[in-house]
Amino acid sequence: MPAPNVIPLNLTSLKAACSQCNLRELCLPYGLTEDEVAQLDNLVGARRKLKRGQHLYRAGDPFEALYAIKIGFFKTDILLEDGRDQVTGFQMAGEILGMDGIGTEVHTCNSIALEDSEICVIPFPQLEHLSREIRALQHHFHKVMSREIVRDHGVMMLLGTMRAEERLAAFLLNLSQRFTARGYSPQEFHLRMTREEIGSYLGLKLETVSRAFSRFQEEGLISVHQKHIRILDNAGLKKLLSHQPG
Amino acid sequence: MPAPNVIPLNLTSLKAACSQCNLRELCLPYGLTEDEVAQLDNLVGARRKLKRGQHLYRAGDPFEALYAIKIGFFKTDILLEDGRDQVTGFQMAGEILGMDGIGTEVHTCNSIALEDSEICVIPFPQLEHLSREIRALQHHFHKVMSREIVRDHGVMMLLGTMRAEERLAAFLLNLSQRFTARGYSPQEFHLRMTREEIGSYLGLKLETVSRAFSRFQEEGLISVHQKHIRILDNAGLKKLLSHQPG
DNA sequence: GGTGCACGTTGACCCAGATCAAACGGCCTG
DNA sequence: CAGGCCGTTTGATCTGGGTCAACGTGCACC
The missing domain is CATH 1.10.10.10 (Winged helix-like DNA-binding domain superfamily/Winged helix DNA-binding domain)
Known part of the structure; x- marks a missing residue:
């Protein structure tokens, strides 16, 4: 490919804008006032496009951000040394990826686009900072994490019984x-x-x-x-x- | 039993004190300064004793608090309408129970003491309040939740492969x-x-x-x-x- | 517009773990 | 101290889903 992989584009269109996003009600901004969503806009970094098959992150990558799916479909999987692997989830628009990395500061699974996709980068230190200011954001983020735990319990039930x-x-x-x-x-x-x-x-x-x-x-x-x-x-x-x- | 089930005791001994607790390094206070732990002391409510077999909470109970295990051993399980059930985890001293309830404001599993146990009640609204003040507490709590997600992925791997x-x-x-x-x-x-x-x-x-x-x-x-x-x-x-x- | 290949379907057979059954052992209670 | 009961062990048999193998099929790429 002769062109550099950063293609010059209208930067404002690349910037995520939660306030304009039709996934507001499914995603992190849920329950925030207009004012608060505007603050979230400032925090959310550039959008990133991924082609089908591309990794959003890999197990072992340093954890820096969460990712909100704007468009597309992902899977997460874990690969053991002996070659066995397991898909741990499928994620679709409005869902948050990357929470596996918070605990160890390193991602513990791979996240792979199953179709051409677009995600919003949410730098985690800034998210924590803002959720110390905005009660509703803090609480909603906790709910998102908790629901992931409950979802996992459901999968355990499914696999176990x-x-x-x-x-x-x-x-x-x-x-x-x-x-x-x-x-x-x-x-x-x-x-x-x-x-x-x-x-x-x-x-x-x-x-x-x-x-x-x-x-x-x-x-x-x-x-x-x-x-x-x-x-x-x-x-x-x-x-x-x-x-x-x- | 003729005696009431609330036995009059020295109240200060019932009050949890993270600052005095030998589980500090495993539990929520991890990484906090002495000052910050003192603030956590104020937040953490009374301790509660459970006999072997007793429920700490049941699926369907309103979610109000997290619980840190001070002494003892617990299991969590899910019961389906058709009678099938699955143990979703075993928890020991220093581990946090109840995070399943944050997302829906109702507990989604049962938590049962497998031996005589003692837990510290951490009212959740207060925990969120304090973690808006104490960065280290906020971050550590996020780590605890994330690790629970990663643990669940491990169980999924185990069950699946x-x-x-x-x-x-x-x-x-x-x-x-x-x-x-x-x-x-x-x-x-x-x-x-x-x-x-x-x-x-x-x-x-x-x-x-x-x-x-x-x-x-x-x-x-x-x-x-x-x-x-x-x-x-x-x-x-x-x-x-x-x-x-x- | 072929053709190659990854993905999907179907069949035959096999085996790990479930199920059914019986007996044991430690413990609690009367 | 006898008796009963819950948890556990062990054996015999069964079966759902794994494994191996062959064959379809539709899409991507020349």
Whole structure:
């Protein structure tokens, strides 16, 4: 590529502006007054674009900032020395990445864009500074972290007690619900991740994920074409979850 | 019982005093100056004693405070409507309980004492207030929450990718390391939980846990008598973890 | 507009861990 | 000190999902 990788652009357009962002209600600015959001605007650094497959950060990178997803879709994963890895989460617009790094000042997982994406950089020392000034920001940030803990407990439950089809049903319902919150259709969506990535997240092999999709389709619960999913029987999927194994 | 359950005692002895506590370096006061710890003393409410089996809080209880374990041992668990449950963690002295409740203002899991225990009540609004004043407290609290997230990722890894014996080895090494940090022997300790609770945490049935213990003993890795564990070959246990399945 | 390759599906077989069952041991209580 | 009970161990058998293998399929890139 002959051009330098920093392309001269209108800088004001690169600067994140929470006050103008349609994700305000899902993201950090939630619950802030206009005045307070303006202060957050000052804090949030440049936006950053990532191509599909690019790392936002890697395990071992020094922790400096949190990242709010403006556009796109990410996964986080952990890689053990012996080669085993596990997807620990999928993140979509309005969600915050990077909180794994606060405790050790080093990131403990990898964050990878699953489609072309755009994130807002939130330098962490400044975030702490501002949340000492703005009570609502402080409290909301604590809520975001707490919810991440609760989400993780849900995944532990899923991995520890659920059967393959229950896991996949839970996964689909969770995606559906999150897409809905972002104004997309609850019934119809496009999976950004491969069967293998779904399997890794759910503690299953890709073949098992594929078979479960086929079974759901046979049973008329969903229709699947490649990565395109349509939920035909929401209640049926939910029923799968609340049923005792056996 | 004829006596009321609030027994008149010297009130100053009931009041928590971080400044006097030998867990300072493991708990919230970590990294604070003497002055700052004194402020924390004012914030931390009464201590509370719990008998073995008693709930510290239940899923659904309104969230009001965090709890620092002064003495004792706890488990947290989640119960689904269909009766399935999962232990999400075991907590020991110096660790903080209750962070699951911040996000929704309601606790999302149960916290139960596995032995007679004593905790310090940290009213959350006051903690947020003080951490707006004391930078080090704010930052340390964020670290504590972040580490909980990272711990949960570790459990997800364990549940998603490890075989039964690897899970148990990881569990024993983790306990050993945490006991060590508290000044107890790394080789020898008493399990506060049943085989069933270990199994629930590790996504295994109690019979599988029992068999894995027996196998470890046959192989000379540990000795087990009831809940008394002695680690004989730490390196051997570690090797179990880094080996590829099959 | 082919063609290569990554991703996905499906089938056959296998095994780790679940399930079912029985017996044991330490402890608490009467 | 007997009896009962909870937690644990151990054995026998079963099975959900893993593993291995072959074959489709759609998209990206010449």
